[in-house]
Amino acid sequence: MSSTTESSSFLSNTLKRRQQKRHEATKILQEGISSLNLSPTSNEQQQQHINEGGTYPLFNIDPESYLLDEGDERSMLEPNSYNNPNFKQTINVLFNWLNTSLSKESIIIRSFEDDLYDGYILGKLIEYYQPNIRLLHHDIPLSEESKKKTLERVLNYLETCFNQQNQPIKWTLEQIYNRDFIAILHLLLSVMKFFNIKSRYDLPKNLLLKVIVVKKTNGLLQTRIINECFIDDQERGLTSEASKKQGDLIDTLFDLAPDKLGNVEKILLNFINNQLNRYNIHIKQIDIQYFQDGLNLLYLMSNLENYFIILNKYQHKKPLSRDQSYANIQLAFQLMNQAGIDIEQYCRINDLLTGNQRTLYRLLFQLYLRYNKDSNNLLQSITFLQPVHIDSPFL
Structure with missing residues (x-):
């Protein structure tokens, strides 16, 4: 038999085996879904999903992704979960956030699975919020090996941050x-x-979805449904509504519970001095005079984000005028924004320059919430103060 004939026969057999496996996977997947008594999606429903901009419906699942080895397990959303209003809201918020953040890179996210699985775009996202972090060693990874290595670096970095x-x-x-x-x-x-x-505050207060878990046992997919929590209602109550109105919260502390300020000041002072000790700076009290020229804010961000600012080259090491102090604070605000803190939502530069103590508390409170792993405990202790005034939304 000639080599050409042998190659043709080998290719033919390979294709046949591939088609057979795909047919088997399709059959097994359908058996798993049918065992849950789920009705198939009609063509009209499929088209409606597409027309409404729906994402990730069940009919788009590639059976090849369910070519499981014995004992392997996969998960997928139960079909009705795609109609959940909170799910749709969550997906829209995530798409808008990603595409807005990555617009300068001319990156458009159309599919979470296809666009994010190799870690490259996640690495770009990290660089956008933390410009000093570089996790991408090359251009877009092409080989399977380089894709997995890129994803591994990105996930290792993120998981280290999450663990903290x-x-x-x-x-x-x-x-x-x-x-x-x-x-x-x-x-x-x-x-x-x-x-x-x-935009995290645009997410729903909770997101609980039904998830189908499929496991291959004896050549068949064994299926079960579980309730999967993606967004926790209690957490959202602490980190969304309260954080969104922390200006009101600080005002409430000053006006209605000044006796609580001492405890808050001690916590913030400990946090600040732990960062500024590197520069042999010690703050005795939360007072505007220590931050009005912007230098300590720059030192704070430098240490929190782990980079070095050459003050005598870029900014005013000893500001002598209001304009120079303004320039320092403006740079500090820019660094906070790059770190993912929308500080202008809570503070204005002119309020710091005019000595507004409440604005300083709001700013330092934001830094504490962003960089301290026990921030939720502080937020919870403030949020759940005993009522003092019937019109207050927080106390």
């Missing part, structure tokens, strides 16, 4: 690389929380 803030890890490298939508959704929500993105 006691955020749970609800995914694995293999799940992300295998385009597991459940795992990727958990990851994106954790990234949004870590960078304290303003």
Whole structure:
């Protein structure tokens, strides 16, 4: 038999085996879904999903992704979950956030699974919020090996950050690389929380969805349904509504519970001095005079974000005028924005320059919430103060 004939025969057999496996996977997947008594999606429903801009419907699942080895397990959303209003809201918020953040890179996210699985775009996202962090060693990874290495570097960095803030890890490298939508959704929500993105407050207060878990046993997919929590109602109550109105919260502390300010000041002082000790700076009290020229804010951001600012080259090491102090504070605000803190939502530069003590508390409070792993405890202790005034939204 000639080599050409042998090659042709080998290719033919390979294609046949591939088609057979795909047919088997399709059959097994359908058996798993049918065992849950789920009705198939009609063509009209499919078209409606597409027309409404729906994402990740069940009919888009690639059976090849369910070519499981014995004992392997996969998860997917139960079909009705795609109609959940909170799910739709969450997906829209995430898409808008990603595409807005990555617009300068001319990157457009159309599919979480296909666009994020190799870690490259996640690395770009980290660089956007933390310009001093460089996790991407090359251009877009092309080989499977380089894609996995890129994803591994990105996930190792993120998971180290998440562990410092006691955020749970609800995914694995293999799940992300295998385009597991459940795992990727958990990851994106954790990234949004870590960078304290303003649009995070547009997320629903809770997101609980039914998830189908399929496991291959004796050549068949064994299926079960679980309730998967993506956004926790209690956490949102602390970190969304309260954080969104922390200006009101600080005002309430000053006006209605000044006796509580001492405890807050001690916590903030300890946090600040732990950062400024590196520069042999010690703050005795939360007073505007220590921050009015912007230098200590720059030192704070330098240490918190782990970079060095050459003050005598770029800014005013000993500001002598209001304009020079303004320039320092403006740079500090820019660094906070790059770190994912929308500081202008809570503070104005002119208020700091005019000696507004409440504005200073709001600013330092934001830094504490962003960089201290026990920040939720402080926020909770302030949020749940005993009522003092019937019209106050926080006390």
